[in-house]
Amino acid sequence: MFVMKRKESTVTMIRRFFRHLGESIKNLKRNLLSTLTAVFSVMIVLSLLGVFGSVILNTQKLASDIEKNIQVNVYLDPDSTDASETVKELSGQIVANKDYHKIYNALTKIKGVDKVTFSSKEEQKKQLIETMGSSFETATGDANPLSDVYIVQTKSPDDVSRVAKEAKAIQGVDNANFGGSDTEILMATMKRVQFWGIIATALLTIVAVLLISNTIRITIMSRATEIQIMRLVGAKNSYIRRPYLMEGAWIGALGAIIPSILIYVLYHMVYSTLNPDFVKGGISMYDADWFVYAVIGTLFAVGIIIGSIGSRMAMRRYLKY
Structure with a gap:
């Protein structure tokens, strides 16, 4: 009986819906x-x-x-050897570089830094040629006017400006930027x-x-x-x-x-x-x-x-x- 009433109620609701x-x-x-x-x-x-x-x-x-694409480009001094494990002395002898990764280690210790990647001046030149054309192809070796760079990615976009400022203050760093005021x-x-x-x-x-x-x-x-x-x-x-x-x-x-x-x-x-x-x-x-x-x-x-x-x-x- 209860089931019948419930079925009738459902049917009534459906009919009422279509009527409305x-x-x-x-x-x-x-x-x-x-x-x-x-x-x-x-x-x-x-x-x-x-x-x-x-x-x-x-x-x-x-x-x-x-x-996500904003990154801090940390440009090293022209004579920097921070990324080289060995250096060549004036006598021509190859020795271990006592300054190896000093700047790199300082960058990784900055609060908010997530990842640090090295890009040599030669890699920078290749990217520039791809973007600007072949006019820079003759700039090789000592004639290359570009600098080695550490590309720093931060954990948050809010950290970029502060990280760039702290990176610029590190000894051996020539400049650090992230697009500045335009960004x-x-x-x-x-x-x-x-x-x-x-x-x-x-x-x-x-x-x-x-x-x-x-x-x-x-x-x-x-x-x-x-x-x-x-x-x-x-x-x-x-x-x-x-x-x-x-x-x-x-x-x-x-x-x-x-x-x-x-x-x-x-x-x-x-x-x-x-x-x-x-x-x-x-x-x-x-x-x-x-x-x-x-x-x-x-x-x-x-x-x-x-x-x-x-x-x-x-x-x-x-x-x-």
């Missing part, structure tokens, strides 16, 4: 002008949310990649873009909720008498509210269609144009193969949620919570 679903669709058709206005409002807001969200997330990704300005700019982008996204979300709420409130006003009659005959608030919540969800979902198409086209266009150059610099945008679909799914979810919230807010005047 049908009512919400009828309401959308019945109030077509209001529906189109609400959908258009949601469409504009979700388009902006999608664009802002994509920019913010990729800015954060690029900033993170840049931070710091770039990181600060990216952080500002993220901060203001998040604020703009939050404001757009609030605007979307209010727009949907006001639009649905207009449609509800025309049905105020119907709602009051339903309450008088004993209909529960939850029963009255559900079709309107679904109506708001439909508006949110419909409003997400055009923004999703827009994001799909624009992101693939930007990704194929800019990302190859980013990759050359050791950074990259989020992969379009999955990022676009994640954003589209989020847009539909946000549209449905803010649509339902807007409807709920619009119903407060007519139903007691």
Whole structure:
């Protein structure tokens, strides 16, 4: 008996759900002008949310990649033998280098240093030729104007400036840099873009909720008498509210269609144009193969949620919570 009642209850809930679903669709058709206005409002807001969200997330990704690639280049004095285990005396005799790895050991002891890698002046010249061309190929041996360098990677990007300063003070170090003020300005700019982008996204979300709420409130006003009659005959608030919540969800979902198409086209266009150059610099945008679909799914979810919230807010005047 208990099992039968439970089955009947489940069937009733399912029927009720589809009844409310049908009512919400009828309401959308019945109030077509209001529906189109609400959908258009949601469409504009979700388009902006999608664009802002994509920019913010990729800015954060690029900033993170840049931070990981920031390293301190510690240039040694031109006559430094810190990386040589042996040295040649004036007499021509090869002896053990008493100064071997003095600078290296001092660098590894600096707080925040994760890894120290040596790069000779010849290796530096090869990299320069690859970047700048063959004009440096004649600079060999003593004619090579470059210096041996220790490449220092830090445990955190916040340690870079301090490590560079301490490394520069070590005896035998000619200079130490990490991109200096240009890098710091770039990181600060990216952080500002993220901060203001998040604020703009939050404001757009609030605007979307209010727009949907006001639009649905207009449609509800025309049905105020119907709602009051339903309450008088004993209909529960939850029963009255559900079709309107679904109506708001439909508006949110419909409003997400055009923004999703827009994001799909624009992101693939930007990704194929800019990302190859980013990759050359050791950074990259989020992969379009999955990022676009994640954003589209989020847009539909946000549209449905803010649509339902807007409807709920619009119903407060007519139903007691």
